[in-house]
Amino acid sequence: MSTESFRLQPGSYCSGETHIPGDKSISHRAVMLASLAEGESEVRGFLPSSDCEATLSAFQNMGVLFDRVDATNIRINGVGLGGLREPGNVLDMGNSGTAMRLMAGILCGQKFSSSLIGDASLSKRPMQRIQIPLKEMGADITSEKNYTPPLVIHPVNHLNSIQYELPVPSAQVKSCVLLAGLFAQGKTCVTEKAITRDHTERMLQSFAYPIEVARNTICLQGHCKLRAGSINVPGDLSSAAFLIVAALISKYAELTIRKVGINPTRDGFIKILREMGARIEILNQTYFGKEPVADIVVHNSELHGINIPLDLIANSIDEFPILFIAAACAKGVTNLSGAQELRVKESDRLTTMAIGLQALGIEVMEKPDGIIINGGQFQGGEIDSGGDHRIAMAFAMASICAKGDIIVRDTVNVATSFPNFVEISANLGLKISQY
Numbered sequence: 001m002s003t004e005s006f007r008l009q010p011g012s013y014c015s016g017e018t019h020i021p022g023d024k025s026i027s028h029r030a031v032m033l034a035s036l037a038e039g040e041s042e043v044r045g046f047l048p049s050s051d052c053e054a055t056l057s058a059f060q061n062m063g064v065l066f067d068r069v070d071a072t073n074i075r076i077n078g079v080g081l082g083g084l085r086e087p088g089n090v091l092d093m094g095n096s097g098t099a100m101r102l103m104a105g106i107l108c109g110q111k112f113s114s115s116l117i118g119d120a121s122l123s124k125r126p127m128q129r130i131q132i133p134l135k136e137m138g139a140d141i142t143s144e145k146n147y148t149p150p151l152v153i154h155p156v157n158h159l160n161s162i163q164y165e166l167p168v169p170s171a172q173v174k175s176c177v178l179l180a181g182l183f184a185q186g187k188t189c190v191t192e193k194a195i196t197r198d199h200t201e202r203m204l205q206s207f208a209y210p211i212e213v214a215r216n217t218i219c220l221q222g223h224c225k226l227r228a229g230s231i232n233v234p235g236d237l238s239s240a241a242f243l244i245v246a247a248l249i250s251k252y253a254e255l256t257i258r259k260v261g262i263n264p265t266r267d268g269f270i271k272i273l274r275e276m277g278a279r280i281e282i283l284n285q286t287y288f289g290k291e292p293v294a295d296i297v298v299h300n301s302e303l304h305g306i307n308i309p310l311d312l313i314a315n316s317i318d319e320f321p322i323l324f325i326a327a328a329c330a331k332g333v334t335n336l337s338g339a340q341e342l343r344v345k346e347s348d349r350l351t352t353m354a355i356g357l358q359a360l361g362i363e364v365m366e367k368p369d370g371i372i373i374n375g376g377q378f379q380g381g382e383i384d385s386g387g388d389h390r391i392a393m394a395f396a397m398a399s400i401c402a403k404g405d406i407i408v409r410d411t412v413n414v415a416t417s418f419p420n421f422v423e424i425s426a427n428l429g430l431k432i433s434q435y
Contacts, residue, residue: 006392006408006422008399009431010380014246015253016428022047022072022233023261024417026291028055028098029175029203030231032106035059036182037078037207039228045288046072046233051096051416058103061087078228081182086112090150093118095346095389095416098172100149101130102200105176107153108139109183116151121346121387121413123149130176133164137180137188161186161222168341169314171196171265174218178204181220189219194314197265202290206231232288234261238390239418240296241269241319243428246397247298248278249329255298255428262294268315269323276303276330305332305375313339321394324353327373328362329401336370346413347386356383356395360402380404389413393421396432 022045032055034041046052048071056074060066063085067075084106093100093116100116104127107114117123128147135141140154161184164177174190178200181188193216201218204211208227212219240260247255262282270280279299286293303326313336316323320342327334342349354366361379365372378401385392385408392411399406411434414421422434 004410004412005435006396006411007433007435008396008402008406008408010399010402010404012400012431013250013253013429014243014397014400014425015250015255017256017258018243018424018428019258020235020239020243020260020424021049021418021420023236024049024051024238025098025197025199026203026233026261027052028096028102029199030233031055031059031076032102032179033203033207033226034076034078034228034231035064036081036106037226037228038080039078041076041078041228042230043074043076044072044230044232046074047236048072049416049419050094051099054092054094054096055099055103058087058091058093058099061089061091078226081223081226084110087114090115090117093122095119095122095413097122097125100151101127101172101176102179104130104134104141104151104153105179108134108137108141108180109159111155113154115153116149118149125149126344127151129168129170129173133162133173133177134180136162136164137184139180159184161188163189163191165191166193169194169196171198171200175200178218178220181222184222187219187221189217191217194311195265196314197263199263206289234288234291234293235259236417237261237263237266238318241322242393242397244273244280244296244298245322245326246400246430248273248301248303248326249400250300250429253298253300257296259293260296262292264292265315268312269319272308272312272316272323273326275306276326277301278303303330305330305334305373308334308336310338317341318390321349321353321390322397324357324371324373325394325398328357328375328378328398330375332375334373334375337367338369340369345388347388347391349388349391352386352388352391353394356391359383360398360406378402380406382407383409385410387413389416389418393418396425396430399430399432
């Protein structure tokens with residue numbers, strides 16, 4: 001276990017005005033498509049987290065040149081769809097399931113062999129969901145016997161286009177197939193039963209790649225061109241979620257977060273919070289390219305428990321750790337079902353959150369596909385985050401309603417998505433220290 005930890009003292013709050021780092025999902029995709037485009041692209045607002053830096057490093061290892069203007073502003077010289085070179089070593093995706101799954105789609109269309117590895121957490125995450133459609137397209141991709149990384153990919157003569165229906169809602173699987181489709185013969189289509197985050201589709205349009213979107217089916221023709229351009233990355237809504245809940249449960253708080261992405265395939269957790277009684281305003285709406293952006297204003301609110309609607313789960317899947325903190329601070333009972341996907345994230349988030357909530361004095365009942373949380377009063381205590389960045393940040397925010405100190409262990413992976421989390425949280429009133 002990492003020795004990095006958070007110590008949080010009672011009496012914290014979250015109020016004021018801030019900006020948050022760039023969106024992780026969009027940063028990954030901007031680097032990938034800029035590298036495959038023809039010409040120089042500029043990515044502004046890039047998230048300089050360890051996850052996104054791993055993606056940038058992988059393309060550098062495949063011959064893509066870039067100019068680092070500063071930490072968040074990068075000029076990338078794209079090599080075109082056929083211009084990647086064989087890497088001199090394995091490609092390490094660190095903690096990022098998004099990077100590994102999307103990169104696999106791209107690498108299956110290359111004329112060289114490659115290997116994708118990750119850290120201890122990523123090495124336990126299932127990759128069968130991408131292997132099934134990629135093999136259907138004719139790709140040569142193998143993994144460990146239990147379908148976990150490393151992934152080893154060998155070149156094939158060509159990839160075939162497919163019409164694929166996602167068995168489980170997953171933006172990562174959808175994106176993997178679409179990116180492989182860039183290198184396939186014919187038209188590749190993906191149909192999803194529930195709409196998932198659509199950053200890949202929007203980003204392809206930003207790079208002028210022809211794509212068809214009709215309801216829940218996305219199609220693209222292989223071997224067209226990506227045109228270089230400028231990408232502005234908005235603030236990450238998933239990172240904002242921690243501050244939003246913190247402000248909701250802080251007495252007399254009002255928080256403004258500037259220029260946050262409000263993609264409608266990502267706002268399920270805001271709808272859930274509003275059903276719980278949250279006062280959240282979306283102001284000054286505009287666009288960064290194809291992505292909607294706005295200022296979010298949050299007011300302290302009296303929250304109440306609800307039965308979380310099934311149709312909001314897919315678009316809130318990353319935010320459930322902090323939603324569980326909101327539920328623990330709400331009056332009454334919150335019930336979640338149909339969220340078994342939480343068991344295959346960076347940790348088993350249902351079990352890890354249930355154990356942590358109980359350690360802080362909250363009554364919970366874990367279910368195979370969800371959890372029941374009885375709102376109550378947080379006590380002090382020690383939490384093992386399981387190396388999961390979202391769980392670590394969620395329990396940090398619990399300190400706002402806690403009677404005693406909270407210690408959160410194994411917090412090093414917070415840097416994968418929110419590298420200045422401690423600084424921003426402290427500036428807004430959280431009594432947090434890192435050691």
